[in-house]
Amino acid sequence: MRLSLHTDYALRVLMFLAAEERQASVDEIARAYGVSHNHLVKVARRLGELGLVEARRGRGGGISLAQDPGAINVGALVREMESLGGFVECFDAGANGCPVAGVCGLQGALTLALGDFLKRLDSYVLADLVPRKGAFRRRLALPNALVEQP
Structure with missing residues (x-):
């Protein structure tokens, strides 16, 4: 990231x-x-x-x-400054053109990873x-x- x-x-x-x-x-x-x-x-x-x-x-x-x-709070600042909804194409339902969206595990894995990243920043x-x-x-x-x- x-x-x-x-x-x-x-x-x-x-x-x-x-x-x-x-x-x-x-x-x-x-x-x-x-x-x-x-x-x-x-x-x-x-x-x-x-x-x-x-x-x-x-x-x-x-x-x-x-x-x-x-x-x-650093995590709150990053959330305000970044457009995290567009982290990858499948995060944005309106612009998603990925043919495997919803049946692959990438979106779930990235959602968890992004959450962990922000949670860590929340501690600063x-x-x-x-x-x-x-x-x-x-x-x-x-x-x-x-x-x-x-």
């Missing part, structure tokens, strides 16, 4: 904000990760719609976490993804990266 770039970037944005514990611009986050500013704008907008980040416009604006990192919160904030900041060459915080 591979998460979409949208989900990957959403996790990265949230991890950045959790490590920095401050408001940051989308441009700053894009530069730190070396990714597309335009794509991160879309991701930040979606995270705002989900109530995970707050955005402030204008000079000195940016985004910050809207919730405590210990309250943001955002805070778990950034256990060493100082090391995280150093890796991204962020200011104040030399001071290790718990």
Whole structure:
């Protein structure tokens, strides 16, 4: 299984904000990760719609976490960001053209595997993804990266 770039970037944005514990611009986050500013704008907008980040416009604006990192469940985020109904063709009854759908065991096996995957992610919160904030900041060459915080 591979998460979409949208989900990957959403996790990265949230991890950045959790490590920095401050408001940051989308441009700053894009530069730190070396990714597309335009794509991160879309991701930040979606995270705002989900109530995970707050955005402030204008000079000195940016985004910050809207919730405590210990309250943001990784499995729930992945469910919101991914379109899991299209995991394989037979998961989407409207678009399913597989001639063996309903008589093979693949759909059932994949349903269980996807459920197990999401259940595992449900055991993590955002805070778990950034256990060493100082090391995280150093890796991204962020200011104040030399001071290790718990």
